[in-house]
Amino acid sequence: xxxxxxxxxxxxxxxxxxxxxxxxxxxxxxxxxxxxxxxxxxxxxxxxxxxxxxxxxxxxxxxxxxxxxxxxxxxxxxxxxxxxxxxxxxxxxxxxxxxxxxxxxxxxxxxxxxxxxxxxxxxxxxxxxxxxxxxxxxxxxxxxxxxxxxxxxxxxxxxxxxxxxxxxxxxxxxxxxxxxxxxxxxxxxxxxxxxxxxxxxxxxxxxxxxxxxxxxxxxxxxxxxxxxxxxxxxxxxxxxxxxxxxxxxxxxxxxxxxxxxxxxxxxxxxxxxxxxxxxxxxxxxxxxxxxxxxxxxxxxxxxxxxxxxxxxxxxxxxxxxxxxxxxxxxxxxxxxxxxxxxxxxxxxxxxxxxxxxxxxxxxxxxxxxxxxxxxxxxxxxxxxxxxxxxxxxxxxxxxxxxxxxxxxxxxxxxxxxxxxxxxxxxxxxxxxxxxxxxxxxxxxxxxxxxxxxxxxxxxxxxxxxxxxxxxxxxxxxxxxxxxxxxxxxxxxxxxxxxxxxxxxxxxxxxxxxxxxxxxxxxxxxxxxxxxxxxxxxxxxxxxxxxxxxxxxxxxxxxxxxxxxxxxxxxxxxxxxxxxxxxxxxxxxxxxxxxxxxxxxxxxxxxxxxxxxxxxxxxxxxxxxxxxxxxxxxxxxxxxxxxxxxxxxxxxxxxxxxxxxxxxxxxxxxxxxxxxxxxxxxxxxxxxxxxxxxxxxxxxxxxxxxxxxxxxxxxxxxxxxxxxxxxxxxxxxxxxxxxxxxxxxxxxxxxxxxxxxxx
DNA sequence: CCAATTCCTG
DNA sequence: CAGGAATTGG
Numbered sequence: 001x002x003x004x005x006x007x008x009x010x011x012x013x014x015x016x017x018x019x020x021x022x023x024x025x026x027x028x029x030x031x032x033x034x035x036x037x038x039x040x041x042x043x044x045x046x047x048x049x050x051x052x053x054x055x056x057x058x059x060x061x062x063x064x065x066x067x068x069x070x071x072x073x074x075x076x077x078x079x080x081x082x083x084x085x086x087x088x089x090x091x092x093x094x095x096x097x098x099x100x101x102x103x104x105x106x107x108x109x110x111x112x113x114x115x116x117x118x119x120x121x122x123x124x125x126x127x128x129x130x131x132x133x134x135x136x137x138x139x140x141x142x143x144x145x146x147x148x149x150x151x152x153x154x155x156x157x158x159x160x161x162x163x164x165x166x167x168x169x170x171x172x173x174x175x176x177x178x179x180x181x182x183x184x185x186x187x188x189x190x191x192x193x194x195x196x197x198x199x200x201x202x203x204x205x206x207x208x209x210x211x212x213x214x215x216x217x218x219x220x221x222x223x224x225x226x227x228x229x230x231x232x233x234x235x236x237x238x239x240x241x242x243x244x245x246x247x248x249x250x251x252x253x254x255x256x257x258x259x260x261x262x263x264x265x266x267x268x269x270x271x272x273x274x275x276x277x278x279x280x281x282x283x284x285x286x287x288x289x290x291x292x293x294x295x296x297x298x299x300x301x302x303x304x305x306x307x308x309x310x311x312x313x314x315x316x317x318x319x320x321x322x323x324x325x326x327x328x329x330x331x332x333x334x335x336x337x338x339x340x341x342x343x344x345x346x347x348x349x350x351x352x353x354x355x356x357x358x359x360x361x362x363x364x365x366x367x368x369x370x371x372x373x374x375x376x377x378x379x380x381x382x383x384x385x386x387x388x389x390x391x392x393x394x395x396x397x398x399x400x401x402x403x404x405x406x407x408x409x410x411x412x413x414x415x416x417x418x419x420x421x422x423x424x425x426x427x428x429x430x431x432x433x434x435x436x437x438x439x440x441x442x443x444x445x446x447x448x449x450x451x452x453x454x455x456x457x458x459x460x461x462x463x464x465x466x467x468x469x470x471x472x473x474x475x476x477x478x479x480x481x482x483x484x485x486x487x488x489x490x491x492x493x494x495x496x497x498x499x500x501x502x503x504x505x506x507x508x509x510x511x512x513x514x515x516x517x518x519x520x521x522x523x524x525x526x527x528x529x530x531x532x533x534x535x536x537x538x539x540x541x542x543x544x545x546x547x548x549x550x551x552x553x554x555x556x557x558x559x560x561x562x563x564x565x566x567x568x569x570x571x572x573x574x575x576x577x578x579x580x581x582x583x584x585x586x587x588x589x590x591x592x593x594x595x596x597x598x599x600x601x602x603x604x605x606x607x608x609x610x611x612x613x614x615x616x617x618x619x620x621x622x623x624x625x626x627x628x629x630x631x632x633x634x635x636x637x638x639x640x641x642x643x644x645x646x647x648x649x650x651x652x653x654x655x656x657x658x659x660x661x662x663x664x665x666x667x668x669x670x671x672x673x674x675x676x677x678x679x680x681x682x683x684x685x686x687x688x689x690x691x692x693x694x695x696x697x698x699x700x701x702x703x704x705x706x707x708x709x710x711x712x713x714x715x716x717x718x719x720x721x722x723x724x725x726x727x728x729x730x731x732x733x734x735x736x737x738x739x740x741x742x743x744x745x746x747x748x749x750x751x752x753x754x755x756x757x758x
Numbered sequence: 759c760c761a762a763t764t765c766c767t768g
Numbered sequence: 769c770a771g772g773a774a775t776t777g778g
Binding site: 618635639643646647727 | 761762763764765
């Protein structure tokens with residue numbers, strides 16, 4: 001590796017710790033990219049100049065990844081959000097207990113309008129005396145929501161509505177190919193319920209059909225309103241987050257608990273993922289998933305989509321709010337989950353005030369929505385078939401928000417883009433939680449499973465994301481518009497960086513490393529006339545990729561395939577610098593500007609320089625590598641290169657000299673000691689210093705080499721080689737034979753020989 | 759002491 | 769080629 005030294009070399013910024021501290025982080029935000037890249041050795045080295053940019057940009061670059069980022073859904077058995085049958089009988093109990101399973105309620109709230117309504121009612125019912133009383137001891141809820149007496153009625157309304165919904169769901173089709181255990185469980189439950197339902201209601205289908213359209217419209221409205229509620233909740237969560245960020249810096253002892261809470265948050269996020277997935281899967285069988293039921297502008301879909309995106313960006317905190325709120329309401333102490341410990345807000349000072357404010361906002365938002373939902377469904381019931389059996393069917397899970405919550409992957413069919421406000425909100429959400437993104441679950445699960453496929457109930461191990469590999473596919477062509485006029489080899493983007501973002505740098509590095517050989521990359525348009533291959537490292541934190549190093553082998557082979565097409569466009573030469581057969585001495589390949597590390601291009605240049613100078617001074621090197629930012633390390637590396645060149649050179653000389661001696665050569669002038677361009681020794685030397693054979697070995701070098709060979713021969717022949725220092729004299733001779741280096745080497749990049757055609 | 763060099767090893 | 773040890777010269 002040419003770059004090991006670079007990595008270690010002492011630039012203030014590329015100290016080893018700087019390079020690896022992030023890599024060793026347990027939550028490597030780049031695992032996502034690492035795994036698909038076949039875990040390229042260079043990948044982990046990416047120190048992540050600005051990690052936050054990653055999760056920020058990657059979803060944009062790879063829309064699929066955005067939806068994947070939730071991955072690893074862990075289904076909690078027995079907590080199916082639509083075990084509504086249990087919900088119904090438990091309603092009364094809940095009123096006493098005050099707390100149903102918070103998560104269940106949570107999921108109910110978001111998954112389906114009907115379910116949400118029921119959840120809202122349930123929440124309100126239970127919340128009335130309990131949670132909301134905690135939240136609003138003063139009874140402020142009354143001003144917003146209906147009076148408690150009405151709640152009983154509302155609950156009944158919603159119950160019936162849910163029954164209707166269930167029957168609807170069944171009529172529209174059974175659940176999607178439910179492969180999941182959880183689904184099956186619910187399904188069987190649903191079916192039994194439905195059977196009872198059918199028995200009870202007899203022939204109420206006509207009535208249902210009549211009221212079908214009306215209910216659909218209502219559901220649409222409901223969806224919109226739920227969406228609104230979500231947005232409000234999101235806003236609250238944002239505020240919570242801001243507060244959390246402040247508070248998290250206060251105590252270390254909270255970290256552990258906060259961490260576990262973070263885990264919990266991710267779990268919630270996973271559930272959200274599952275939620276979306278479910279809804280996506282059940283699409284075909286769901287009324288709400290049918291495109292015909294989407295409003296013309298598909299606002300619900302886009303908005304839900306937007307929510308999905310936001311959740312995707314901040315999965316951790318998305319659901320914590322509701323969940324933990326309930327949990328701690330049980331203990332009378334409200335705490336808002338945001339990765340901080342329970343009781344975080346109980347601390348002295350503004351915590352309580354914040355909690356109060358939060359309570360109010362959250363409570364009012366929720367209450368408003370509950371109110372609307374209730375009313376909607378109350379109205380809806382007027383048209384609902386009275387004959388519907390009093391059973392709750394669960395395939396609502398696939399209904400309601402289903403299509404809207406389709407993950408980003410599905411949004412190609414999205415009729416319209418997000419609205420401005422949605423985009424703004426999304427951006428806001430983006431900016432609010434950048435630092436937590438690395439904690440996101442490993443994406444890829446989503447796309448890893450075909451719709452309706454079994455996702456198991458458990459989190460998949462990270463890195464087992466089958467969907468990730470397709471990440472790097474799109475960017476390259478898009479990011480690197482071909483510029484076919486470049487007469488040079490694949491040019492690394494230079495000048496104004498085509499991709500200023502670290503992510504893109506990183507991505508492109510990988511792309512280059514992995515597929516540059518097969519892709520034409522021409523950037524001449526943005527290049528100054530002189531520089532050619534820009535091998536500037538991307539700052540100290542970006543260890544230079546062995547671009548040419550990786551390029552050359554494939555280019556010489558696989559590159560051929562495209563050469564036929566590309567060469568006509570001006571690209572000549574097979575690989576890396578090797579393929580250059582330019583007709584102009586001023587042609588160069590190489591770095592365009594100063595860089596700290598040495599690139600393969602520099603190595604090649606050094607080798608070509610060896611044809612002229614075997615013992616270059618440091619000043620000479622600095623003169624002829626103007627594009628290298630010299631420091632102690634780089635200098636010694638270059639010197640070391642030449643030392644190695646000499647080593648190889650002398651070894652070959654000695655070897656051939658000994659061979660000549662063995663062969664009985666007597667006169668040093670004999671042909672065996674001639675160094676013709678057809679000789680084996682020349683072939684070896686040329687192979688070593690001019691591997692691609694794109695540079696004509698200067699005659700002077702042949703003379704020097706021949707002289708060295710002769711000297712070795714003589715020394716060996718005369719037995720001087722027994723002297724431990726017998727080579728020194730030869731070295732002294734050779735070191736005086738350095739010839740001037742052509743001026744073309746003074747230019748940055750690799751010189752290209754003029755009169756050489758492959 | 760440091761830079762340059764060689765030798766040896768991987 | 770890189771690392772490292774040893775040597776040398778300034």
